[in-house]
Amino acid sequence: MSTPLKIGPKSVAWLRQVGIRSQEDLAAVGAVAAYVKCKRAGFRPSLNMLYALEGTLLGCHWQKVPEARRAELSAQAEAQVALIPPSRGRAAALAVSAVRDVSAEAGEAAPMEFSFGFDEPGSSSAEDH
Template identity: 65%
Template sequence: MNQQEKLRNIGPKSAAWLRQVGLRTRADLAAAGTVEAFMRVKRAGFKPSLNLLYALEGALQDCHWQEVPDARRNELVASAEAAIALLPPPRGRPAAAPVTTTMMLADDDAPLPSVDADVDADSDDA
């Protein structure tokens, strides 16, 4: 968004993201709609939180993002989650394969103690 057209709820970082995905004016944002604008930011590789989704809706409704009614928030989240589910997997990273555990045998063929993968290595339990 340009300096003359400051939208409610849209800070400098969000405005920069929107500009980078081609949403430069309030009219651009209105034409795209809340969920599509959010998805453009997400597809561009940024990591927007749901607060951006609510902020975009508040900007279009000219209200504070916290004033967006719960029912509308739920609609927005459901729409965004459905759109996110259709996104292709991230490039350069293969889909995660199942995790397997390999037991190494000591010289005397007794199994070595296993490490619980759920325990944080920095915790006192490890």
């Protein structure tokens, strides 16, 4: 069984849409590549999302990611995002208004549950957005 991502619902929705559905998927591609995938898909992830993805991988809150590591992540992401060709009049991906667990077996899809400790600097879990 895969470990669910412990980040905010909008970030989870964006990541799911680019094929990253679990912490194992995130670990396989890395924080920077996941961030860049979201950018390529037309989403507008913040640097805080990038740091939260790294925090998720490190098992800490995004604000606990060392400043030097944040600068390194930011530089890597900026270099990769610069390689993305400009859009040619294509609309960005649609806004995410709700997140539902579509893997529910019976009846209507149930709302997904999220932990929002990412906004709490004292939180020991790695969460974002």
